[in-house]
Amino acid sequence: MSTRNLEGDSLTQAVLASFAGTPDDRLRQLLGAVVEHLHALAVEVELTEAEWAHAIDFLTRTGQMCSDQRQELILLSDVLGLSMQVIGLNHDSPPPVTPSTVFGPFFVEGAPQLANGQDIAGGAPGEPCLVQGRVEALDRTPLGGVTIDVWQADDEGLYDVQYSDLDAPRDRAQLRSQDDGRFWFWTVKPEPYPIPEDGPVGELLGASGRSPMRPAHIHFMARKAGYEELVTHVFVAGDPYLDSDAVFGVRTPLITPFERHQPGTAADGTEMSSTYWTMRYTLVLAPSDTN
Amino acid sequence: MSTRNLEGDSLTQAVLASFAGTPDDRLRQLLGAVVEHLHALAVEVELTEAEWAHAIDFLTRTGQMCSDQRQELILLSDVLGLSMQVIGLNHDSPPPVTPSTVFGPFFVEGAPQLANGQDIAGGAPGEPCLVQGRVEALDRTPLGGVTIDVWQADDEGLYDVQYSDLDAPRDRAQLRSQDDGRFWFWTVKPEPYPIPEDGPVGELLGASGRSPMRPAHIHFMARKAGYEELVTHVFVAGDPYLDSDAVFGVRTPLITPFERHQPGTAADGTEMSSTYWTMRYTLVLAPSDTN
Numbered sequence: 001m002s003t004r005n006l007e008g009d010s011l012t013q014a015v016l017a018s019f020a021g022t023p024d025d026r027l028r029q030l031l032g033a034v035v036e037h038l039h040a041l042a043v044e045v046e047l048t049e050a051e052w053a054h055a056i057d058f059l060t061r062t063g064q065m066c067s068d069q070r071q072e073l074i075l076l077s078d079v080l081g082l083s084m085q086v087i088g089l090n091h092d093s094p095p096p097v098t099p100s101t102v103f104g105p106f107f108v109e110g111a112p113q114l115a116n117g118q119d120i121a122g123g124a125p126g127e128p129c130l131v132q133g134r135v136e137a138l139d140r141t142p143l144g145g146v147t148i149d150v151w152q153a154d155d156e157g158l159y160d161v162q163y164s165d166l167d168a169p170r171d172r173a174q175l176r177s178q179d180d181g182r183f184w185f186w187t188v189k190p191e192p193y194p195i196p197e198d199g200p201v202g203e204l205l206g207a208s209g210r211s212p213m214r215p216a217h218i219h220f221m222a223r224k225a226g227y228e229e230l231v232t233h234v235f236v237a238g239d240p241y242l243d244s245d246a247v248f249g250v251r252t253p254l255i256t257p258f259e260r261h262q263p264g265t266a267a268d269g270t271e272m273s274s275t276y277w278t279m280r281y282t283l284v285l286a287p288s289d290t291n
Numbered sequence: 292m293s294t295r296n297l298e299g300d301s302l303t304q305a306v307l308a309s310f311a312g313t314p315d316d317r318l319r320q321l322l323g324a325v326v327e328h329l330h331a332l333a334v335e336v337e338l339t340e341a342e343w344a345h346a347i348d349f350l351t352r353t354g355q356m357c358s359d360q361r362q363e364l365i366l367l368s369d370v371l372g373l374s375m376q377v378i379g380l381n382h383d384s385p386p387p388v389t390p391s392t393v394f395g396p397f398f399v400e401g402a403p404q405l406a407n408g409q410d411i412a413g414g415a416p417g418e419p420c421l422v423q424g425r426v427e428a429l430d431r432t433p434l435g436g437v438t439i440d441v442w443q444a445d446d447e448g449l450y451d452v453q454y455s456d457l458d459a460p461r462d463r464a465q466l467r468s469q470d471d472g473r474f475w476f477w478t479v480k481p482e483p484y485p486i487p488e489d490g491p492v493g494e495l496l497g498a499s500g501r502s503p504m505r506p507a508h509i510h511f512m513a514r515k516a517g518y519e520e521l522v523t524h525v526f527v528a529g530d531p532y533l534d535s536d537a538v539f540g541v542r543t544p545l546i547t548p549f550e551r552h553q554p555g556t557a558a559d560g561t562e563m564s565s566t567y568w569t570m571r572y573t574l575v576l577a578p579s580d581t582n
Contacts, residue, residue: 002534004541006372007379014539015372022499031499033336035371037328042376045324052377056364063354063364073347073354080326081297081306085333086343088298208313208322243293248305250295 012039062200069161071105075201078102078247079210093228093286097138099251101232104219105196106159107151111172117268119186120173126155126188129258129277130266133184135177135222136284142181143285149174149221150185157193184268189258189277190216192241205246215241215250220283227285234281256281303330353491360452362396366492369393369538370501384519384577388429390542392523395510396487397450398442402463408559410477411464417446417479420549420568421557424475426468426513427575433472434576440465440512441476448484475559480549480568481507483532496537506532506541511574518576525572547572 001017015035022028041047065072077083083102091100114120121128131150135143151172153159160170177183194212196202205212217233235242235250237257242250258279263272292308306326313319332338356363368374374393382391405411412419422441426434442463444450451461468474485503487493496503508524526533526541528548533541549570554563 003536003539004534005543006375006539008376011372011376011379011539018372018501019499021501024498027498030336030338030342031495033332037332038371038373039376041324041328042373042380045321046380047321047377049377049381051321052368052374056362056368059350060354060357060362060364063351064357066351066355071347071351073351077343077347080329081302081309082329082333083343084297085299085302085330086338086340088302089333089337090340204322207315207318208310210309210312243295245294248294248297248302252296 008043012036015039058200058204065199069106069108070196070199072199072201074103075105075195075199076204078104078249079195079201079205081248084248091228095253096136096140096284097286098230098232098282098284099253100230101249101251101254102247103231104247106153106161107149107219107221108161108169108172111149111151111169111174114173114175114185116175116178116182116184117186118173120150120171121154121186121188122160122168122170124154124160124171124188126191127275127277128272129187129189129279130268130270131185131187131218132182132267132278132280133177133220134181134280134282135183135224136181136282137227138284138286140284142177142179143224143227144177144179144181146177146181146183146222146224146227146283146285147174148177148183148223148283150187150218152187152190152218153193154188155191157191162196186270187218190218190236192216192239195246210246211241211244212246213241213244214246215239217254218279222283222285224285226288228288230283230285232283234279236279299334303327306330349491349495356490360397360399361487361490363490363492365394366396366486366490367495369395369540370486370492370496372539375539382519386544387427387431387575388577389521389523389573389575390544391521392540392542392545393538394522395538397444397452398440398510398512399452399460399463402440402442402460402465405464405466405476407466407469407473407475408477409464411441411462412445412477412479413451413459413461415445415451415462415479417482418566418568419563420478420480420570421559421561422476422478422509423473423558423569423571424468424511425472425571425573426474426515427472427573428518429575429577431575433468433470434515434518435468435470435472437468437474437513437515437518437574437576438465439468439474439514439574441478441509443478443481443509444484445479446482448482453487477561478509481509481527483507483530486537501537502532502535503537504532504535505537506530508545509570513574513576515576517579519579521574521576523574525570527570
């Protein structure tokens with residue numbers, strides 16, 4: 001098929017034909033779908049060259065904002081609902097399996113490995129909170145030896161990597177569940193926060209009058225051989241943004257009450273001289289062959 | 292519309308609703324189309340999380356490869372035929388208007404402003420070539436005072452910015468047409484070349500078994516107040532890649548013969564001691580109100 005003098009549908013067909021020799025069947029299918037949707041989009045809206053140039057510039061700046069500590073393209077996918085669409089396509093295990101939600105742009109490899117009961121906050125501002133977790137299999141038997149990554153924003157609504165003057169991880173850790181399925185740690189109570197607005201995604205939300213707010217949450221990633229990897233959040237019951245999450249990530253079973261306590265002896269034996277919070281949550285993992 | 296517990300079409304509708312307050316009507320239309328096509332694409336191909344992550348990584352690296360001297364996202368748009376689709380939508384003036392083609396990733400702002408008759412090659416390898424151009428209006432009257440940007444690859448198939456050891460522009464210039472519409476310059480005869488394969492776009496072409504070759508060409512951008520800006524190439528007749536251009540950019544009216552001459556006096560009076568080439572081409576501009 002000649003590549004000369006093409007426009008409209010004949011051009012789309014020629015581009016599809018150019019990918020016809022792709023050896024990997026799945027890649028050929030994916031590239032074909034990308035080409036068809038991109039071309040259909042441009043034709044449908046009669047995209048102008050200035051708009052095309054703006055899109056090129058926007059995506060260039062989005063890519064260039066990414067670093068080891070910030071993934072602006074994931075954030076873009078999140079606010080466009082694409083991330084949750086993909087999660088829905090890939091994690092459809094029914095209850096009692098814990099629902100998945102967005103990975104988000106702030107996970108960092110190599111978080112400190114801490115023992116149960118330690119404080120992951122590392123001095124982050126906020127009210128102390130004891131998280132009492134448990135991991136179970138589908139039949140509700142406890143799962144030990146599960147690797148659990150935890151990360152969250154502090155009382156200011158910021159992750160450690162958003163502080164330019166911090167050189168050590170804060171409010172992130174890797175734990176392991178005990179044989180009885182339990183894991184626990186101290187942290188600070190999370191608060192609602194705006195997703196970062198200093199990049200192209202913030203520009204997009206601003207131009208469209210959308211709120212950047214996310215309801216308060218703690219991120220969990222639970223992994224054990226033989227089980228489906230679980231990436232999720234646990235949200236704070238009563239949060240004002242549970243029904244207007246900027247990234248469409250809330251699922252009702254992920255919401256749990258956080259309880260406030262007066263100074264005294266906490267459930268893990270810690271003597272608390274100030275008020276503090278507690279939260280309990282059970283992560284239920286699907287066996288890896290259910291999907 | 293709540294953002295909670297969404298999947299499939301209900302999720303797409305909630306994302307569209309989140310953009311419903313976009314003050315600019317056109318932006319709202321564009322964002323809606325982007326959301327609909329992105330979600331439809333993911334659902335249609337049942338995109339896996341690994342594929343989504345690969346796409347995020349691919350686009351991140353594409354953005355990060357861009358610099359003042361290289362625009363990998365434009366190159367991606369080019370090989371996906373999107374650039375030519377947008378050009379077709381925006382430049383549909385009938386003959387004798389010169390057809391537009393892709394801008395490409397190698398235009399650089401601030402090229403040297405040269406007088407007609409000068410050599411733009413600046414020492415680039417290749418056989419000398421005298422380009423004799425003319426700019427005309429729709430009624431074929433000559434157009435003077437047209438700003439003409441010219442850029443091209445050399446005999447090795449490389450643009451100046453692809454040489455890491457070059458610190459001055461080569462084979463690019465800005466000229467101006469005379470009152471009689473004429474502009475002319477010396478350069479080197481262009482040769483076919485592969486688009487850059489050292490980035491994500493090269494990776495894509497490799498994985499899909501596509502040829503990276505482009506037929507030999509010289510880029511022209513012609514601008515004058517009251518006329519539609521023209522971005523195009525002139526291709527070399529007889530080139531083996533005219534019907535298999537990696538970026539789908541060839542239009543028959545843009546092909547012109549390059550003639551080889553024995554040493555002697557060239558048409559502009561230059562004494563040539565070696566063989567050399569000549570090429571003639573007329574750029575016809577549309578008035579800016581026709582579109």
